[in-house]
Amino acid sequence: MAILHSYPFCPQSRFARLVLAELGLEPDVVEEKPWDRRVPFLEINPAGSLPLYIDDSGLAVAGPSCLAEYLDETRGEDLRDRRFLPQELGQRVEVRRLLDWFLVKFHGEVSDYLATEKIYKRFMPGELGGGPPDMGAIRAAQTNVRYHLKYIGFLISKRNWLAGDQMTYADLAAAAHLSVVDYLGDVPWNEDETAKLWYARIKSRPSFRALLADRVPGMAPADHYDNLDF
Amino acid sequence: MAILHSYPFCPQSRFARLVLAELGLEPDVVEEKPWDRRVPFLEINPAGSLPLYIDDSGLAVAGPSCLAEYLDETRGEDLRDRRFLPQELGQRVEVRRLLDWFLVKFHGEVSDYLATEKIYKRFMPGELGGGPPDMGAIRAAQTNVRYHLKYIGFLISKRNWLAGDQMTYADLAAAAHLSVVDYLGDVPWNEDETAKLWYARIKSRPSFRALLADRVPGMAPADHYDNLDF
Numbered sequence: 524m525a526i527l528h529s530y531p532f533c534p535q536s537r538f539a540r541l542v543l544a545e546l547g548l549e550p551d552v553v554e555e556k557p558w559d560r561r562v563p564f565l566e567i568n569p570a571g572s573l574p575l576y577i578d579d580s581g582l583a584v585a586g587p588s589c590l591a592e593y594l595d596e597t598r599g600e601d602l603r604d605r606r607f608l609p610q611e612l613g614q615r616v617e618v619r620r621l622l623d624w625f626l627v628k629f630h631g632e633v634s635d636y637l638a639t640e641k642i643y644k645r646f647m648p649g650e651l652g653g654g655p656p657d658m659g660a661i662r663a664a665q666t667n668v669r670y671h672l673k674y675i676g677f678l679i680s681k682r683n684w685l686a687g688d689q690m691t692y693a694d695l696a697a698a699a700h701l702s703v704v705d706y707l708g709d710v711p712w713n714e715d716e717t718a719k720l721w722y723a724r725i726k727s728r729p730s731f732r733a734l735l736a737d738r739v740p741g742m743a744p745a746d747h748y749d750n751l752d753f
Numbered sequence: 754m755a756i757l758h759s760y761p762f763c764p765q766s767r768f769a770r771l772v773l774a775e776l777g778l779e780p781d782v783v784e785e786k787p788w789d790r791r792v793p794f795l796e797i798n799p800a801g802s803l804p805l806y807i808d809d810s811g812l813a814v815a816g817p818s819c820l821a822e823y824l825d826e827t828r829g830e831d832l833r834d835r836r837f838l839p840q841e842l843g844q845r846v847e848v849r850r851l852l853d854w855f856l857v858k859f860h861g862e863v864s865d866y867l868a869t870e871k872i873y874k875r876f877m878p879g880e881l882g883g884g885p886p887d888m889g890a891i892r893a894a895q896t897n898v899r900y901h902l903k904y905i906g907f908l909i910s911k912r913n914w915l916a917g918d919q920m921t922y923a924d925l926a927a928a929a930h931l932s933v934v935d936y937l938g939d940v941p942w943n944e945d946e947t948a949k950l951w952y953a954r955i956k957s958r959p960s961f962r963a964l965l966a967d968r969v970p971g972m973a974p975a976d977h978y979d980n981l982d983f
Binding site: 569570572582583584585586588589592593596597612613615616619620623624627628631674 | 799800802812813814815816818819822823826827842843845846849850853854857858861904
């Protein structure tokens with residue numbers, strides 16, 4: 524039985540959950556607090572990063588982009604025209620460009636700040652960095668999210684999905700990261716109707732249901748969080 | 754003719770230069786200052802990241818990990834047993850884990866801080882963040898590099914190269930990033946003889962020569978920087 528080590532509000536874990544659900548894979552899920560640095564977890568994944576997927580054969584695949592490549596190599600060809608990393612070279616380059624955009628750039632400029640400051644710090648022990656949020660970091664992320672949203676709107680104004688005609692890893696990565704920001708009410712959807720329609724489309728997929736059911740204890744989501752017609 | 758947009762002391766650019774040299778590819782090189790954000794450059798690569806490789810057909814490949822995947826897909830099979838992303842699934846997972854380690858983690862904890870604070874800021878205009886280095890960031894990076902060096906030593910004590918029997922992208926990424934830190938004299942080589950021997954081995958490859966010839970105007974490298982028997 525495969526195992527997914529993940530954390531409900533870790534955007535990188537959410538990307539893994541979406542991709543696995545889209546592929547019909549249902550691993551056992553182990554909740555791993557990103558700040559915990561449990562020794563048995565670090566022994567498998569010294570980087571301490573999430574997600575960590577352990578396949579049926581015991582092979583450990585750490586981190587969102589490595590998991591995306593692994594799943595493409597092991598299952599991609601069977602998906603044929605709904606492969607999340609399409610066959611054609613130019614499309615693969617474009618999907619990876621945007622995958623990197625959301626998994627690294629958006630994470631570093633928006634979702635990591637917001638998840639850490641607004642969610643993780645509520646549960647972290649003080650000696651590991653828990654406590655009140657850093658308002659400067661939150662404001663920076665809230666400013667940064669605006670140009671990312673505009674970029675999504677720009678891409679979707681020219682294409683059906685972020686990287687082209689079909690839904691790819693790029694859409695799943697963007698939506699996974701945005702979903703955490705959206706829980707917190709920090710996506711200014713009214714600034715970009717095109718981006719909003721794209722998100723409504725991806726959010727209504729069955730793979731999204733589990734994410735929309737997650738709750739931070741003691742912290743309600745934004746009103747529209749689990750509303751498919753927001 | 755292929756083109757590589759890069760910056761001599763950008764560690765991600767150095768990874769691209771090493772990989773391309775190992776493959777015998779000699780693109781035209783365009784120097785791109787990471788802080789410049791030139792509009793014609795951003796039009797090709799909106800993320801503004803380096804390296805940016807434009808192949809003979811005009812396909813633009815941005816960022817170090819996308820370039821690694823692109824080169825594997827277009828040239829990997831011809832390399833057979835000296836492929837930098839080996840054929841076998843478990844090895845590919847291990848190479849990508851370590852590639853991510855150096856291109857993202859080491860970059861975020863060590864090489865980006867040191868390159869930015871000690872080199873880029875000397876040349877950046879003040880309004881873009883130029884000026885005296887942030888000593889706190891430098892000290893943090895100097896502390897962090899020690900455990901990365903120890904991890905390299907740990908891996909090399911069990912394997913011939915970082916990810917296994919053969920040299921892979923993992924070695925080229927680690928060496929590219931370390932080479933910038935080494936120019937600055939900030940690698941505590943005396944703390945890990947095993948890591949040092951691995952670096953001496955990779956540094957003596959012909960692909961490394963161009964890197965060792967680079968100089969920061971007005972800033973000499975550490976004494977041993979271009980000494981192959983340091």
